[in-house]
Amino acid sequence: MYTSSKHKELPMIVRLGLSMIIVAMMASSLQATEDMSKWLRPAEVPQPKDNKLTPERIELGKFLYFDVRLSSSEKISCATCHHPKQGWSDLEPTPKAVGHEGAVGPRNSPTVLNSAYQSRQFWDGRVKTLEQQALGPIEADVEMNMDLNVLIPKLNAIKGYVDLFEKAYPGEGLTKKTLAKAIASFERTVVSTISPFDKYAMGKKDAISNKAKKGFELFKGKAHCIDCHDGFNFTDGSFHNIGLRDGELQGKDLGRYLTKRRAAWYGVMKTPTLRDAEKSAPYFHDGSAGTLHEVAHVCGNGGRFKHNVKNKSTYIEDRKLTRPELSQLVSFIESLTGPDMKLKIPTKFPQ
Amino acid sequence: MKNILLSLVVASSLFAADHVVDQKGKTFIPHAINVAVGDTITFKNSDPFAHNAYTDDEANEFDIGMQAPGKPASAKVLAAGTFSVECAIHPNMLLEVTAN
Numbered sequence: 001m002y003t004s005s006k007h008k009e010l011p012m013i014v015r016l017g018l019s020m021i022i023v024a025m026m027a028s029s030l031q032a033t034e035d036m037s038k039w040l041r042p043a044e045v046p047q048p049k050d051n052k053l054t055p056e057r058i059e060l061g062k063f064l065y066f067d068v069r070l071s072s073s074e075k076i077s078c079a080t081c082h083h084p085k086q087g088w089s090d091l092e093p094t095p096k097a098v099g100h101e102g103a104v105g106p107r108n109s110p111t112v113l114n115s116a117y118q119s120r121q122f123w124d125g126r127v128k129t130l131e132q133q134a135l136g137p138i139e140a141d142v143e144m145n146m147d148l149n150v151l152i153p154k155l156n157a158i159k160g161y162v163d164l165f166e167k168a169y170p171g172e173g174l175t176k177k178t179l180a181k182a183i184a185s186f187e188r189t190v191v192s193t194i195s196p197f198d199k200y201a202m203g204k205k206d207a208i209s210n211k212a213k214k215g216f217e218l219f220k221g222k223a224h225c226i227d228c229h230d231g232f233n234f235t236d237g238s239f240h241n242i243g244l245r246d247g248e249l250q251g252k253d254l255g256r257y258l259t260k261r262r263a264a265w266y267g268v269m270k271t272p273t274l275r276d277a278e279k280s281a282p283y284f285h286d287g288s289a290g291t292l293h294e295v296a297h298v299c300g301n302g303g304r305f306k307h308n309v310k311n312k313s314t315y316i317e318d319r320k321l322t323r324p325e326l327s328q329l330v331s332f333i334e335s336l337t338g339p340d341m342k343l344k345i346p347t348k349f350p351q
Numbered sequence: 352m353k354n355i356l357l358s359l360v361v362a363s364s365l366f367a368a369d370h371v372v373d374q375k376g377k378t379f380i381p382h383a384i385n386v387a388v389g390d391t392i393t394f395k396n397s398d399p400f401a402h403n404a405y406t407d408d409e410a411n412e413f414d415i416g417m418q419a420p421g422k423p424a425s426a427k428v429l430a431a432g433t434f435s436v437e438c439a440i441h442p443n444m445l446l447e448v449t450a451n
Contacts, residue, residue, distance in 0.1 A: 119442050119443050125442065227400055230377075236377060236441060237442055237443050238377075238440050238441045238442075239439070260407075262414065262439060263414075263416070264403045264405075264416070264439040264440065314401045314417070315401070
């Protein structure tokens with residue numbers, strides 16, 4: 001076997017020193033990689049053990065997601081309020097979701113994008129999994145207004161669906177449970193694509209503008225956005241009352257407090273992802289901000305109401321961001337916009 | 352008999368331990384602990400922002416409340432069992448407590 005005689009000739013202490021320098025260099029290089037890799041979406045999408053992704057489940061879930069027959073009026077599908085053409089949020093950019101027969105819901109439609117990676121679903125985090133989430137909007141009277149006890153027999157009368165459910169969930173039948181599992185399976189495939197910022201994080205230094213780079217530094221520094229919008233999904237899943245309203249919230253949206261009357265949950269909502277945010281205006285749970293500039297101003301400069309807000313998050317402070325700085329932050333957020341994911345929206349449905 | 356009981360109570364409280372759990376990088380460190388009934392858990396907050404440890408475990412229910420950076424806060428373990436502690440702000444933070 002060939003061995004390097006040159007290394008053998010070096011004294012032990014020098015060899016050790018060289019080794020340590022090499023290891024330190026490798027660690028330094030690794031550290032640099034790790035620092036930026038935390039911003040990249042993990043390739044693996046979290047999946048529950050009893051509902052692993054398969055092509056059959058995804059295809060079935062896609063049909064169901066876009067099928068208006070899941071609503072009592074047969075005019076509304078999941079996609080009506082969570083449409084790919086609008087960043088997986090409301091196709092009509094109204095502040096609050098419009099559902100069954102024009103009923104206005106209590107909140108702005110959140111995006112479905114990357115929801116597979118979130119540990120709580122809905123603005124108020126009232127359920128943990130997409131399977132628990134999937135049936136809620138179907139039943140809600142201001143959304144699809146469909147009684148599941150009507151829907152399941154209705155779907156069971158459609159042979160095309162019965163066959164697809166059997167292929168996707170052999171022996172499990174077409175039930176509320178498999179309906180939720182199928183829709184959740186499709187939702188798990190709704191993930192962010194490679195944005196200019198991702199290319200920048202992977203080492204292509206000219207992938208984003210200098211203005212966006214300044215925005216990224218503000219994001220991590222002076223503006224403190226990273227305190228909540230942390231990680232590859234640009235949210236750490238945390239809950240805050242950012243001061244969109246002042247005083248008591250009597251008659252208003254109490255947020256997570258509705259799930260349990262814990263003091264810390266008064267008026268708090270889940271931190272949304274910033275990925276593809278450019279596509280999904282308006283913003284906030286009440287749809288009260290029309291532009292990303294306004295969002296940056298509200299979150300970075302102390303909330304819409306700076307004082308007299310019950311349970312206002314201590315994370316929201318007046319960072320005294322200037323107009324140019326807000327503009328840089330917006331440029332950075334816009335650099336998180338990726339191309340639309342490849343998707344063939346169904347035009348024909350199982351019969 | 353009274354003296355024996357009193358001695359036992361004193362001995363019990365003398366042996367109660369305090370388990371320090373840090374909240375750093377939006378993580379409980381350590382993320383799992385073994386304790387005895389009567390012990391306390393002291394939560395440190397080494398992050399530059401607030402946390403709020405709580406558990407909804409029926410026998411050990413506590414809510415530390417909003418905990419500013421650098422301010423420790425404690426809770427007493429009241430009953431045996433295994434329960435989870437979460438942060439009311441950061442639901443991804445989880446601490447598993449096994450009490451014997």
